[in-house]
Amino acid sequence: MVVIGSVVALAALIALGYRLGTDPRVEHGEVVILVALAPGALLVLSWLVRLVQWWGAARAPARRVMVTAHLAQSPQPGSAGRVTGAAHAVSAAGGIDTSPKGYAVWLTVSGRDGGVLHQRVVWEPWLRELTRPRQAMVRHGSGVSVVDVAGYGRLWPASFTLRRRPYGVRLIPFRKARRLPKENSLSHGRLAYLFLLLVVPCLGGAVAQGVWALLGWWVAYLVASMAAAGAWFGIIPPGVLPEAARRGRAPATS
Incomplete structure (x- = not known):
């Protein structure tokens, strides 16, 4: 929409x-x-x-896979590319905040053949609940993958599907990323x-x-x-992550 x-x-x-x-x-x-x-x-x-x-892609044949949601973060301050701005946020104390900042969601798609694909996706509100691997159906076509996560819904691609890890970012599984302070670089x-x-x-x-x-x-x-x-760019909107997670604490409930 x-x-x-x-x-x-x-x-x-x-x-x-x-x-x-x-x-x-x-x-x-x-x-x-x-x-x-x-x-x-x-x-x-x-x-x-x-x-x-x-x-x-939505009209292509489906195959059963396991998907894991990851938060894309800048690997280090001064990284080149689209994550540079996120790595140089000025902290409230007036210094430079060098902690990694998340800005988008990538899925790792694991098939029965052992191959792993990487797909950035458009944000959906229920994505924050994918803190563990989930069964899904993937449809691949025209260089992108449409992913139907069992029990949740459809995720649309925000990049080409990659057979390698994306350059310039560090992928943190949501299970761990929810415990990192200031995961979302956008506010x-x-x-x-x-x-x-x-x-x-x-x-x-x-x-x-x-x-x-x-x-x-x-x-x-x-x-x-x-x-x-x-x-x-599949950017996470501000305010979508739990307050406890943004403060660096694990959420009280799963």
Whole structure:
């Protein structure tokens, strides 16, 4: 629902944004809007390709496997790649917090033939309950795997299926990751800070030129883009892990 809703919203906002760019009150509107629309258009196109992959994989034959959920964490401060920002969070004490931070969920898929596949998946609320290996049915096609976990539901792929461990991350089983402090690198505060950082430039332009419709469009465009990008990378939303786990204590109940 998040994927479909955000992609449809982005497509509609791109069309609306192009129309706003022709408003004579907006200086260099067409250039500004086209630059702003490029990332969103790329995201929509990428999601359309991935949705075709989902459709192909969902129609493939199923085979029985065991799956284990893992939290992807930065292996060390200063790691290259998409985990760098998570490894350099400033702590409340004003220093650098060097503890690993989780940001996405990977499944290890073990078949009867002894082979192991690695698949990043789009977040589902019940994923936090997978603290031990579970039986599942996997359907592989178009380079990705759709996983149906017995008793829970379907997990959609957020990456290509890998026959090796993903580079640049450390995979911690949920059984252990739930006991690590600050597993989730994302927070409401950081999201709000990023959102305001991106809104302020447009706010200044809207005030100066009196085009408030442009500001409303930009806010909606940012929200849809952040939702679509988060789902694309399988990022864990803030606030989804138990408070006890975030404080580094094991949950009281299984």
